Amino acid sequence: xxxxxxxxxxxxxxxxxxxxxxxxxxxxxxxxxxxxxxxxxxxxxxxxxxxxxxxxxxxxxxxxxxxxxxxxxxxxxxxxxxxxxxxxxxxxxxxxxxxxxxxxxxxxxxxxxxxxxxxxxxxxxxxxxxxxxxxxxxxxxxxxxxxxxxxxxxxxxxxxxxxxxxxxxxxxxxxxxxxxxxxxxxxxxxxxxxxxxxx
Numbered sequence: 426x427x428x429x430x431x432x433x434x435x436x437x438x439x440x441x442x443x444x445x446x447x448x449x450x451x452x453x454x455x456x457x458x459x460x461x462x463x464x465x466x467x468x469x470x471x472x473x474x475x476x477x478x479x480x481x482x483x484x485x486x487x488x489x490x491x492x493x494x495x496x497x498x499x500x501x502x503x504x505x506x507x508x509x510x511x512x513x514x515x516x517x518x519x520x521x522x523x524x525x526x527x528x529x530x531x532x533x534x535x536x537x538x539x540x541x542x543x544x545x546x547x548x549x550x551x552x553x554x555x556x557x558x559x560x561x562x563x564x565x566x567x568x569x570x571x572x573x574x575x576x577x578x579x580x581x582x583x584x585x586x587x588x589x590x591x592x593x594x595x596x597x598x599x600x601x602x603x604x605x606x607x608x609x610x611x612x613x614x615x616x617x618x619x620x621x622x623x624x
Contacts, residue, residue, distance in 0.1 A: 448586075456483070467494065469501035474509065477502035482515040492528065495519060503542075510550035514559035517542025521566040536567045547576070554584040558592040570600035587613050 456479050463476055472480065481499035486492075496519055502512040520539040523529040543560035550556050558580035565573030577593035590613050594606040 469498045472498070474502055474506050474512070477505075478511055478515050481519060487526075487528070489528070492519075492523065508549065510546040510553060510556045513542045513546035513549065514556045514563075517546065517563045518559045521563045525566045539563050539567060540569075552583065554580040554586070554589060557583070558589050561596055562592050565596035565599040570596070574600060574602075587616065 459476065459479055460483060463472060463480060466472060466480070469477055477498045481495045481502065496516070499512060499516040499519055502509075503516055506512060517539040520529070520535045520542065524532050524535045524539070529535040540563065543563040546556045547560050557576045561573045561576030561578075561580060563573070564570075564576065573596045574593070577589070577596045581589040581593050583589075590609045594609040594613075597603065597606040597609075
């Protein structure tokens with residue numbers, strides 16, 4: 426609704442859905458700012474873990490060189506911090522994205538590795554919304570619809586953000602259940618501040 430940009434003079438607590446939008450907006454702006462700072466970096470050793478995730482998880486282009494660089498950064502993040510779930514989830518998400526877009530050089534290997542990444546991420550941190558929504562998307566993209574939807578619902582319950590609604594809606598579409606997905610997308614559209622574009 427855009428209300429999270431307005432000054433608020435009230436003793437009442439901010440509603441959960443508005444607080445989630447605030448957090449999401451701040452995070453998005455911070456990551457976009459940092460992304461601009463690290464543009465052009467090609468050596469993963471020069472970045473910290475969170476920069477690696479930020480670089481690897483965001484969409485850059487369909488250029489194979491850029492996709493390979495994203496994968497390299499996420500592989501490096503997983504290798505450098507194997508006990509952190511987010512790296513596994515981000516890598517699995519990229520691999521499954523390559524498969525559904527028809528650009529994976531070895532689709533079977535990508536699918537197997539993506540599932541392994543999702544399983545590892547959930548095993549490490551089963552309550553993190555990013556982990557469960559990413560793992561839900563991964564499973565849905567590779568045809569494990571029931572588990573994918575279940576994980577996305579878990580993420581949405583924990584943090585009813587735009588990202589969580591989008592992940593669940595996509596998982597429902599992959600599973601051939603567009604009715605609920607349309608309702609979720611309408612909610613996302615209604616809560617998207619003016620001037621922002623949501624596909």
